[in-house]
Amino acid sequence: MIVYEYPFNERIRTLLRLEDLFEKFSFFLHQSDPLQHHVAIATIFEMLEVAGRADLKSDLLQELDRQKNTLIGFKSNPNVQAEMLDQVINDVERASVNLMACTGKTGQNIRDNEWLMSIRGRTIIPGGACEFDLPSYHAWKKLPTEKRFADISNWFSPLAPLFDAINVVLRLLRESGGTTKVIAQGGSYQQMLQGKVYQLLRVTLPREMGAIPEISANKYMLWIRIMSQDGDMKPKPFEGDVPFDLTLCNF
Known part of the structure; x- marks a missing residue:
């Protein structure tokens, strides 16, 4: 079966775009070739473009809080599986707490990294990230796979709570x-x-x-x-x- 989804508003459209980018990022991050890791980094830059709305974080926090209150209201329903309900409430609380702990603008750690910004500036140019344009980036791509994986994971880690919250909200919406x-x-x-x-x-x-x-x-x-x-x-x-x-x- 193939599932096609259609968002009714811009808010859900943005969440679906970010979910799609995260799936793409996760796939290429866990590959080994430098070209695949290049796609993972370029996808982080795409994430920053889509997640640039200042109110995205507050929107997610409000929705998580609303969902938590709704779910707690089901606790008194004898037809609800208590263990499953508690797990969902825990997922919502975890996503909310971790997202609230994030400070500053989404992806600010990427924007503050001059080296990454130099790569971002070249990737928007067709063929702009060649070795003669970015020799230091070319050298980085020759590092061992484990080192590249660790670097990319470290650059992405401040964004992880945002995508965890998106995953929880979209899962609850679909269900x-x-x-x-x-x-x-x-x-x-x-x-x-x-x-x-x-x-x-x-x-x-x-x-x-x-x-x-x-x-x-x-x-x-x-x-x-x-x-x-x-x-x-x-x-x-x-x-x-x-x-x-x-x-x-x-x-």
């Missing part, structure tokens, strides 16, 4: 939704939302169908058009009915 099985008749599906506010839409499709959803939505209506791709990767309307799982998420 808040109820999934329904629907059919896009003739490759098209519409649903009136009647003004109810959602934050995230998830569409789950079987991989083997080759069906790709194009999603547009607001607080009144969602519209999903199912497309396919030919050999030249050109999209075209999917022919026939398409069953899929639809999940609307909201805290």
